[in-house]
Amino acid sequence: MDTYKIRxxxxxxxxxxxxxxxxxxxxxxKGEILSLIGPNGAGKSTILKSIIRQLALxxxxxxxxxxxxxxxxxxxxxxxxxxxxxxRVQPELMTCGDIVSTGxxxxxxxxxxxxxxxxxxxxxxxxLVHAEELYDRDFSQISDGQRQRVLLARAICQEPExxxxxxxxxxxxxRYKLELLSMLKQLVREKQLAVVxxxxxxxxxxxxxxxxxxxxxxxxxxxxxxxxIFSGGYIAELYGITSGSYNExxxxxxxxxxxxxxxxxxIGGGGSGxxxxxxxxxxxxxxxxxxxxxxxxDYPVASMLAAEVISEHAYQPITKQTLQSACAVMDAxxxxxxxxxxxxxxxxxxxxxxxxxxxxxxDEIPDLPCEA
Amino acid sequence: xxxxxTRRYILSFGMLAILLLAxxxxxxxxxxxxxxxxxxxxxxxxxxxxxAAVIWDIRLPRILAAVLLGGALSVSGFLxxxxxxxxxxxxxxxxxxxxxxxxxxxxxxxxxxxxxIIGSALMITxxxxxxxxxxxxxxxxxxxxxxxxxxxxxxxxxxNICSAVTDFxxxxxxxxxxxxxxxxxxxxxxxISWENIYIMAPVVLAALLLTxxxxxxxxxxxxxxxxxxxxxxxxRAFRLSLILLSSLLSxxxxxxxxxxxFVGIAVPHLVKSLFQTAKPLLxxxxxxxxxAAFSLFCDLIARTAFAPTELGISSxxxxxxxxxxxxxxxxxxxxxx
Numbered sequence: 001m002d003t004y005k006i007r008x009x010x011x012x013x014x015x016x017x018x019x020x021x022x023x024x025x026x027x028x029x030k031g032e033i034l035s036l037i038g039p040n041g042a043g044k045s046t047i048l049k050s051i052i053r054q055l056a057l058x059x060x061x062x063x064x065x066x067x068x069x070x071x072x073x074x075x076x077x078x079x080x081x082x083x084x085x086x087x088r089v090q091p092e093l094m095t096c097g098d099i100v101s102t103g104x105x106x107x108x109x110x111x112x113x114x115x116x117x118x119x120x121x122x123x124x125x126x127x128l129v130h131a132e133e134l135y136d137r138d139f140s141q142i143s144d145g146q147r148q149r150v151l152l153a154r155a156i157c158q159e160p161e162x163x164x165x166x167x168x169x170x171x172x173x174x175r176y177k178l179e180l181l182s183m184l185k186q187l188v189r190e191k192q193l194a195v196v197x198x199x200x201x202x203x204x205x206x207x208x209x210x211x212x213x214x215x216x217x218x219x220x221x222x223x224x225x226x227x228x229i230f231s232g233g234y235i236a237e238l239y240g241i242t243s244g245s246y247n248e249x250x251x252x253x254x255x256x257x258x259x260x261x262x263x264x265x266x267i268g269g270g271g272s273g274x275x276x277x278x279x280x281x282x283x284x285x286x287x288x289x290x291x292x293x294x295x296x297x298d299y300p301v302a303s304m305l306a307a308e309v310i311s312e313h314a315y316q317p318i319t320k321q322t323l324q325s326a327c328a329v330m331d332a333x334x335x336x337x338x339x340x341x342x343x344x345x346x347x348x349x350x351x352x353x354x355x356x357x358x359x360x361x362x363d364e365i366p367d368l369p370c371e372a
Numbered sequence: 373x374x375x376x377x378t379r380r381y382i383l384s385f386g387m388l389a390i391l392l393l394a395x396x397x398x399x400x401x402x403x404x405x406x407x408x409x410x411x412x413x414x415x416x417x418x419x420x421x422x423x424a425a426v427i428w429d430i431r432l433p434r435i436l437a438a439v440l441l442g443g444a445l446s447v448s449g450f451l452x453x454x455x456x457x458x459x460x461x462x463x464x465x466x467x468x469x470x471x472x473x474x475x476x477x478x479x480x481x482x483x484x485x486x487x488x489i490i491g492s493a494l495m496i497t498x499x500x501x502x503x504x505x506x507x508x509x510x511x512x513x514x515x516x517x518x519x520x521x522x523x524x525x526x527x528x529x530x531x532n533i534c535s536a537v538t539d540f541x542x543x544x545x546x547x548x549x550x551x552x553x554x555x556x557x558x559x560x561x562x563x564i565s566w567e568n569i570y571i572m573a574p575v576v577l578a579a580l581l582l583t584x585x586x587x588x589x590x591x592x593x594x595x596x597x598x599x600x601x602x603x604x605x606x607x608r609a610f611r612l613s614l615i616l617l618s619s620l621l622s623x624x625x626x627x628x629x630x631x632x633x634f635v636g637i638a639v640p641h642l643v644k645s646l647f648q649t650a651k652p653l654l655x656x657x658x659x660x661x662x663x664a665a666f667s668l669f670c671d672l673i674a675r676t677a678f679a680p681t682e683l684g685i686s687s688x689x690x691x692x693x694x695x696x697x698x699x700x701x702x703x704x705x706x707x708x709x
Contacts, residue, residue, distance in 0.1 A: 054598055078604030087598045092459070092650045094594070105592055105603040111653060112588030119374075158603075 005030050005065055005194035006051070006081075006162050012059035013043070013050040019058045020046055020218050028194040028211070030161065033185070035205040036198040037229075038215035039239050044198040045086070047215065048166050051196060052083050065161060078106035082158035084151050084165040089139070096134040096142065096150045100126055103157030125157035126150075129183055145176030152180065156187060165197035169204065177201065181208045202239075203251035206230050214238050245304045254304040255281060262288035262307045265333040265357070267350050272339035273298040277305045288333060290326045291318050291349055318349035326353060336360045381654055384646045388661040392439075395668040399435050400427065402672065404679055429566070435668065437564040440576045441625045442635060442667025443660035446643075447583055448621035449636025450659045454590055454652070455614050458520045459700050462636030463622030465524055467531030468506045472626030474534040474541075475502030481545045492571035492628075499623035506530055507619050535631075558684035559630040561671050568628055579620045583656055586613060590652040632667075633686045634693025639663045641700055666692075 004027040014020035021043045028034045036044040049055040051062055053069065062069045064080060082103065091099070103125065104118040114122070126132050129149040134142060139150065148168060155163050168184070169177040185208055188195055199205040205212060205226075212229040214221040216238055222229060230248040235241070243256040258280070264287040266276050273289060277298075280287045289302035290310030302309045310326040312318045326349070330336060336357035343351040354361065401412055405426050414420075415427045449462040463469045479498040483490045490498075513526045556563075589610045592600040601607050625632060643658040644650050670688040677683060 052598075052602060054601060074601070074604040074606050078602060081602070083598065083602045085598050087596050089595055089599065091594050093644055093648060094650065098649075098651075099595070102592060102595055102599070102603060105588070108588070110585070110588065112591055113653070 003029060004063070006196060007063040007066075008051070008060060009063070010060035011047075011050065011057060011062060013046050013055065014058045015046070015055065017058060021215065021220065023060070024213075024220055026196070026213060026223070028162070028196060030192040030194050031188055032210040033188055033195040033197070033208055034211045034213060035209035036196070036213045036215055037200075037202050037205050037238070038221070042215040043218050044215050045166055047213075048085075048164055048196065048198055052081065052085075052164050053077065075106055078158065080160055081162045081164065082155040082160040084148070084155050084163070084168050086166045086170070089147075089151065091139060094139050096131065096137050096139050096146075097122060097126070099139050099150055100153045100157050103154040106158065121159070122153075122157055125153040128156060128187065129153045144171050145173070145179070148172060148176065148180055149183070152183065156191075160193065162194045162196070165195065167198050167200055170200055177204060184208070202235060202246075206248075206251045247300050247304065250300065254278075254301065257281060257305045257307065258284045258286040259307055260286040262286050262329060262333050263335065264288070265290065265330040265336045265353075265360075266302075266306075267336065267338040267340050267353050267357075268292060268298045268302065269296055269340040269347055269350065270342065271297045272341065274301055276337050276339055277301055281305045288329045290329065291322055291347070291353070293346070315346075317346055323349045323352065327356065330357065330360075334360065335362050337362055377649070381647060381649075384643075384654075384658065385661070387646070388643075388658060388665060392661055392665045392668070395665050395672070396435060396439075399438075399668050399672050400431050402676055403431060433564045433566055433569050434561050434671070436569050437572065437628060438561045438667040438671045439664040440569075440572055441561070441629050441632075442639075442663040442665075444576045444580065444621040444663070445625045445632060445635045446639035446659040446663025446666070447580060447656055448618045448625070450640040450652075450655060451583065451590075451614055451618040451621075452636070453640060454593055455611070455618070456514065456520065456523065457596070458524070459641065459704065460524060460637050460697055461527075462634075463503070463618070463625070464531070464631065464633045464636055466506070466510050466527035467529070467534060468503045468510070468527075468619060468622050469626045469631050470531040470534035470538070471502040471506030472499035472623045473502070473631055474538045475499060475505075476627055477538045477541045481541055484545070492568045495627040496571065496575060496624055499627035500620055502534075503619040503623040503626070504615075506534065507615055511615070556630045559632050559686040560674070560682070560684060561629050561667070562682065564628060572624055572628055576621065576624050579617050579624075580656075580660060582613070583617050583621075586610070586617070587652040587656060590614075590656075594650060594652075629685065631686055632689055634689050634697060635663055635666055635670075637700070638689075638693035638696035639666050641696055 007027040008024055011024040012019050012022045013024065024047060026034060036047060038044055046055065050057055064072065064077065069077060100122045101114055104114055104121065105112065108114060108118065123132065126135060129152050131146065131149045131153055134146055134150060169180055172180060181204055184195065187193060209226050211224065212226055213223045214229060221238060222234065235246045235248055244254055246253050263285050264280060266273050266287055266289045268289055269292060277289065286307040288308040288310065289306040292299045292302055292309060292311050293314055294311050295314035299311060308329060310322060310329060312322050330353060338354045338361060340350055401407065401409065405423060407423060411421065412427060415424045419428060445463065452461040452463065452466060453459055475498040476495055479490055479494065509530055510527055514523050517523060589605045592603045592605050593610065597607060639662045640655065640659045643655055643662040647654050647658055670685055670692060673688045674683040674685050
């Protein structure tokens, strides 16, 4: 048996015989999640549709549990791979229970009548995604979040080894996004499924995926572990981020910083600076932040939003030179904020800065001048 | 809940069966010739009496045709609605009936010009060819346009073109033929012979049986093509069989009864509402029973409302069926809005 549940060899995908993305090589073991990320229209869905045989392969081979998929019957594939795609399902007069029951289709007889065991599996799948109470509800009359859960239950009910999901979290609010991905992660762990999915939410992709395939300009740009992909400023490059920035370590975006001569100096630290940095960014006021240790939680945001950051090496006391350059920057600013309230042995220099600020020191953010 | 649903299904089937039975009795009993119930029973059982011919040669074949063709039309409508994922798709709306009618009229007129009379099997064949041609057009269009309303409009246009050509053919046919053709091209269950029934019944029943055996993939297809494929349905083979079966069913109707409007939309919809489900396993037999009953009822009105003048069957089905279609469209619009 192949160690990979799903594996592709020189897979070339496209429409109507025209290749779009060539030589895609992916491999997913059981218990692993592979996410496809990349800009809109890069070809993520095309890859997924080709894996599930909705689109004919232009070249190469997809192996499902070691067997070439083109040699497998529909029934065999259905019994080991299930899907949750973006196509809007709008069936007439179907309850959620009916929808989930369709997952049992590959296991029923000629007329598709469910056995008692099938019915039990439907109930179990719905319980797994906490949707038991939806069993008798009309599928067209539930919320988007509930709908995705029911469709996930349907996919699970099919007892697959591989699940393919196309943007399962789009159109869901944050609560349901987290809920759906948590459920998925749990299922993958418990049932040792292999998952291939496309995600728009790169922050979540980073956290939920074992491996990530980056698709850009109709080509596979990179393929690696989550840690490999989310490093070295690659995400900004992948998406061509020009205004604003993306923090890869934590997975959050910040809007474009105000550039120019700093007008305001912010003495932050320990998270106290964050709201002020963001407020200043919203007002479009260029500011300087200091003195921050490089391991301070204010530091990543300050370096994304401030025009200038005066920093000190992690775990080191602030040196005279650093203090001096901070003083020089602060003296050139018209206002000083000091949200930092606690001063210890390592940030003594900041207390000194505050005293030096004197009458430039402001307290209230609304007092900010908006002339900049 | 599961039990409640099962009870609903049984009750619904019971209702349809009783309705059908009642209409059968009513139909066989009523007509321009007044017969008492005992007379009718006597004739049915012993096939003798002075009025045996009226019952056996006129009313019975007509009733059987209404049952078979009405049922076939509804099931065909249900198949097309599933195929196009459109609640108002039907052989009539998509122009398939009109295509059949055109081919049948061409065959009839052509044969009559050579002094030949066409048998039932040939009529079905001609109708089937016409149905497939129009279906081909509709499928071509449906690949180009994803918008369902546009598909319907194209279907209606195709239907109109075919009807226009049919009228043209009928107009230029010999006088004697027109009388026959006129009746048929209006849509009617009259003039059905036992010979017709012997051909029609096996074809319709076989197509219905095959359709019923397709219940499982049809139910998968109701989720959309992507999911159906993932459930293990061979989409290409399935789509082909669906097209062939729905065309064959509607071709039978067009060959023997001409154009009958709205039954194909109204009946499946009413049956789904009655059963409160769209499961093909239930709706296919349900639609057959419902379509049979609906056609019997409409034919009864067509025959007796202005007796001795007969109405075209479509005049009746349209009056009863069109409001249902309007209701479906308005409700969908309201749900979408």
